[in-house]
Amino acid sequence: MLVQSSLLLKRLGLATATVVALLAEPGAEAKTPADTLVIAENIDDIISFDPAEVYEPTAGEIINNAYDRLFTYKPGDYSKLIGDVAESWTTSDDGLTYVLKVRSGLKFQSGNPVTAADVAFSLQRVILLNKTPAFILTQLGWTPDNVKQQVTATDANTVQLKLSTAFAPSFVLNVLSSSVASVVDQKEALKHEAKNDFGYDWLKTHSAGSGPFHIVAWKPKESAVLEANAAYDRGKLNLKRIIYRHIPESSTQALQLQKGDIDIARDLSADQIKSLSGDSNITVQGASKVNILYLGLNQKYEPLTKPAVREAIRWLVDYQGLSDNVFKGHWRPHQTVIGSGLAGALDDVPFKLDVAKAKQLLAAAGYPNGFDLEIDTPNSSPYTEIAQSIQSTFTQAGIRVKLIQADQKQVYTKVRARGHQTVIGFWSPDYLDPHSTVEWFASNPDNSDQSTHRTSAWRNSWDIPDLTKATAAALLERDADKRQAEYIDIQKKLQADSPFVVLFQETEQAATGKSVQGLILGPSWDTPAYWQVSK
Amino acid sequence: MTSLLHQRDAVLHRPRRLRGVVTALQTALVILATLIGLAAITFAIGRFLPTDPVIAAVGDHASAQLYQETRLAMGLDRPIPLQFLAYLDRLIHGDLGQSLLTGQPVTSDLASFFPATFELSTAALLIGLAIGVPLGVIAAARQGRLTDHLIRVVSLTGYSVPVFWFGLVGLVFLYVKLGLVPGPGRIDVAYEYAIEPKTGLILVDTLLAGNWEAFLDAAHHLLLPAAILGYYSAACISRMTRAFMIDALHHEFITTARVKGMSTASVLWSHALPSVAGPLITVIALAYASLLEGAVLTETVFAWPGLGLYITNALFNADLNAVLGGTLMVGSAFLLLNMATEVLQKRLDPRGQHP
Numbered sequence: 001m002l003v004q005s006s007l008l009l010k011r012l013g014l015a016t017a018t019v020v021a022l023l024a025e026p027g028a029e030a031k032t033p034a035d036t037l038v039i040a041e042n043i044d045d046i047i048s049f050d051p052a053e054v055y056e057p058t059a060g061e062i063i064n065n066a067y068d069r070l071f072t073y074k075p076g077d078y079s080k081l082i083g084d085v086a087e088s089w090t091t092s093d094d095g096l097t098y099v100l101k102v103r104s105g106l107k108f109q110s111g112n113p114v115t116a117a118d119v120a121f122s123l124q125r126v127i128l129l130n131k132t133p134a135f136i137l138t139q140l141g142w143t144p145d146n147v148k149q150q151v152t153a154t155d156a157n158t159v160q161l162k163l164s165t166a167f168a169p170s171f172v173l174n175v176l177s178s179s180v181a182s183v184v185d186q187k188e189a190l191k192h193e194a195k196n197d198f199g200y201d202w203l204k205t206h207s208a209g210s211g212p213f214h215i216v217a218w219k220p221k222e223s224a225v226l227e228a229n230a231a232y233d234r235g236k237l238n239l240k241r242i243i244y245r246h247i248p249e250s251s252t253q254a255l256q257l258q259k260g261d262i263d264i265a266r267d268l269s270a271d272q273i274k275s276l277s278g279d280s281n282i283t284v285q286g287a288s289k290v291n292i293l294y295l296g297l298n299q300k301y302e303p304l305t306k307p308a309v310r311e312a313i314r315w316l317v318d319y320q321g322l323s324d325n326v327f328k329g330h331w332r333p334h335q336t337v338i339g340s341g342l343a344g345a346l347d348d349v350p351f352k353l354d355v356a357k358a359k360q361l362l363a364a365a366g367y368p369n370g371f372d373l374e375i376d377t378p379n380s381s382p383y384t385e386i387a388q389s390i391q392s393t394f395t396q397a398g399i400r401v402k403l404i405q406a407d408q409k410q411v412y413t414k415v416r417a418r419g420h421q422t423v424i425g426f427w428s429p430d431y432l433d434p435h436s437t438v439e440w441f442a443s444n445p446d447n448s449d450q451s452t453h454r455t456s457a458w459r460n461s462w463d464i465p466d467l468t469k470a471t472a473a474a475l476l477e478r479d480a481d482k483r484q485a486e487y488i489d490i491q492k493k494l495q496a497d498s499p500f501v502v503l504f505q506e507t508e509q510a511a512t513g514k515s516v517q518g519l520i521l522g523p524s525w526d527t528p529a530y531w532q533v534s535k
Numbered sequence: 536m537t538s539l540l541h542q543r544d545a546v547l548h549r550p551r552r553l554r555g556v557v558t559a560l561q562t563a564l565v566i567l568a569t570l571i572g573l574a575a576i577t578f579a580i581g582r583f584l585p586t587d588p589v590i591a592a593v594g595d596h597a598s599a600q601l602y603q604e605t606r607l608a609m610g611l612d613r614p615i616p617l618q619f620l621a622y623l624d625r626l627i628h629g630d631l632g633q634s635l636l637t638g639q640p641v642t643s644d645l646a647s648f649f650p651a652t653f654e655l656s657t658a659a660l661l662i663g664l665a666i667g668v669p670l671g672v673i674a675a676a677r678q679g680r681l682t683d684h685l686i687r688v689v690s691l692t693g694y695s696v697p698v699f700w701f702g703l704v705g706l707v708f709l710y711v712k713l714g715l716v717p718g719p720g721r722i723d724v725a726y727e728y729a730i731e732p733k734t735g736l737i738l739v740d741t742l743l744a745g746n747w748e749a750f751l752d753a754a755h756h757l758l759l760p761a762a763i764l765g766y767y768s769a770a771c772i773s774r775m776t777r778a779f780m781i782d783a784l785h786h787e788f789i790t791t792a793r794v795k796g797m798s799t800a801s802v803l804w805s806h807a808l809p810s811v812a813g814p815l816i817t818v819i820a821l822a823y824a825s826l827l828e829g830a831v832l833t834e835t836v837f838a839w840p841g842l843g844l845y846i847t848n849a850l851f852n853a854d855l856n857a858v859l860g861g862t863l864m865v866g867s868a869f870l871l872l873n874m875a876t877e878v879l880q881k882r883l884d885p886r887g888q889h890p
Contacts, residue, residue: 413587
């Protein structure tokens with residue numbers, strides 16, 4: 001009997017070993033060829049590739065490589081706009097009409113030439129389809145009723161844009177450099193049109209642009225594939241193919257990079273980056289992003305309405321400690337709303353952890369024994385680390401913190417309803433003009449519950465008629481230097497006293513295989529570009 | 536009261552065919568009621584989630600006008616019971632709605648994500664069976680001895696240690712250090728777009744395409760995640776098998792068989808094990824069902840695009856159509872499994888049937 005069962009075990013063991021041996025041949029993996037770039041990233045946020053609908057980071061970066069825009073930035077210098085599809089432009093004296101000349105010789109992936117008609121079509125369909133990012137262009141006064149008259153192709157390579165207000169030219173050009181102003185191949189889009197949708201249904205899963213790559217395939221939650229455009233003649237492409245693999249777990253991304261099965265890992269944490277930086281086969285690349293983290297102090301909560309309390313809170317955050325010990329390069333101290341590196345940025349960092357000073361300020365405000373405070377925070381990194389650090393430093397000054405952790409979307413829902421006391425918020429500009437950011441923090445035209453402008457200033461119940469006026473005025477300032485000075489002034493006011501305590505600015509860290517060169521990450525959610533990459 | 540009993544007896548003693556029809560109708564009604572109940576509860580929970588589904592659809596910076604328009608378009612201004620009836624109406628016509636997160640119809644999402652989970656779960660269950668049942672039998676046969684203790688420790692580790700930890704550690708050793716298994720994902724990048732997704736089951740699709748290398752590659756990718764989940768299943772199955780077998784081995788018919796001179800192997804495998812087949816099938820079905828609802832952590836670690844990840848993501852983003860669709864899918868799988876288990880039990884263990 002002993003013999004029988006151990007024999008069975010042996011047979012089972014042998015069978016398993018044979019199966020494993022048959023299947024587990026090392027080196028059966030196909031390593032990526034030199035003309036294919038494999039990127040490991042969480043691509044869960046993709047819902048569509050139509051430029052009139054794209055508003056998520058991954059889709060944004062993909063269409064940045066498939067389409068050209070009217071205006072763009074020189075890679076490396078994101079404070080200066082240059083013309084891309086727009087070769088030259090003129091503004092009328094009253095600032096209400098722009099005439100753009102389309103660059104000649106540009107070709108779409110289909111082989112069709114890029115013409116003014118395509119530009120007009122691309123801009124018009126954004127307004128007519130009215131998807132999430134349409135608000136970026138409707139700011140220019142374009143509506144579904146008037147856009148066909150306001151945006152016209154006056155001849156084969158001239159586009160005329162009529163605006164409702166004489167905005168600052170830098171604002172207009174910035175808006176036209178955002179992803180929603182990508183130039184779409186009209187003929188190709190209309191070829192696949194269904195039910196007068198301007199090609200929307202087809203463009204959700206295909207691209208029709210003039211960029212270096214085009215979209216070949218997309219499997220939700222699995223992968224997306226781009227291939228180089230044969231018709232692209234604005235530079236030599238070293239890559240034939242780009243494959244995005246959806247790898248939701250960052251540790252898995254790190255393992256795959258170590259093994260050499262992927263070329264770029266995009267979602268690694270600061271700790272993982274640190275542990276990989278010792279590996280000689282891996283390079284770590286950093287790029288300053290314009291994303292910031294901040295505390296929002298809801299003015300509905302009595303203690304937070306006292307200026308001295310708001311100032312005390314600015315002295316109660318351990319900016320340096322968090323940056324050095326916890327974030328290790330991923331987030332760095334920054335204390336104004338516009339991220340550094342952009343036009344209008346202000347790099348003053350006057351606040352640091354000073355509990356004694358904070359205690360004095362709280363006593364002067366009438367809270368010598370502190371008060372109770374609820375902080376709402378998304379339950380993921382980096383919010384949780386900041387929340388825990390703040391809880392301990394606030395307590396030292398007597399502010400008794402209760403942390404309310406929830407999923408990010410839940411927190412947004414609560415803050416949108418002004419139901420929070422304090423929240424740890426994240427801001428990423430929709431387009432690179434200072435107005436996008438400043439409007440969010442310093443404009444609150446209607447503080448009532450019926451307001452249709454739910455900016456962060458509104459969400460934190462901050463009633464600011466003067467700052468709202470100043471923000472609106474800066475939008476119309478046509479002198480570039482004056483305009484910049486106005487934004488710096490507004491930021492200084494926000495920094496000195498506001499419900500916003502800006503904490504950190506992001507540095508994106510990507511780890512790549514040693515041989516990968518020419519990767520451009522850029523400051524925004526849609527600036528990564530692969531046209532110069534070689535392996 | 537007596538008349539009711541008479542009626543019941545009358546039905547039970549009717550000719551077989553009619554009894555079969557009645558049973559079939561009863562089963563159909565039970566299934567329908569269960570699914571509708573499931574949908575109703577999930578719908579209610581979904582509508583009371585503290586996450587705003589409109590924000591998930593239009594994003595946080597959308598204008599108030601777009602927010603309102605989308606809210607109306609999603610029917611969220613109507614009373615909840617009416618919303619549910621509208622959902623049921625679409626459901627009857629086979630329309631599960633569109634997912635907010637993928638932008639695709641939920642039916643096509645399920646058609647691609649469920650087969651991935653099905654493949655992984657089935658492979659894991661087969662491994663769990665192949666290892667768990669024999670180990671349980673041997674442990675019962677050698678109860679109290681060293682073999683028994685070893686097996687119990689092994690199975691304790693299996694269901695105590697978190698599956699995702701095993702997954703990551705497995706990847707570190709077997710993938711990075713030893714190169715014995717390929718990395719995460721269902722199939723290598725080189726074959727991914729070469730195979731037409733006819734069934735969604737990659738092992739089947741690669742064979743249908745006649746691509747032997749792709750088949751081996753897919754099986755290779757399936758190996759580690761299935762083995763880890765299989766270990767977990769094996770742990771649970773071996774425990775229950777051991778318990779049932781110990782109980783069975785004390786019965787008189789076992790002593791009789793031994794006295795008659797039958798070999799131990801024969802006693803264990805031909806007499807004792809079949810006698811516990813009934814309850815064992817239930818345990819195995821439960822293990823299978825829990826695998827089928829999608830092991831979200833395993834799927835995350837191994838980048839396996841399955842149902843677990845789909846439903847979890849949908850839940851966090853208040854993607855109600857996807858949550859409902861996924862829940863109904865899992866509920867239906869449970870019900871089917873339940874029915875199959877009952878049929879199997881009747882076949883394997885005639886003692887359970889009505890006289």
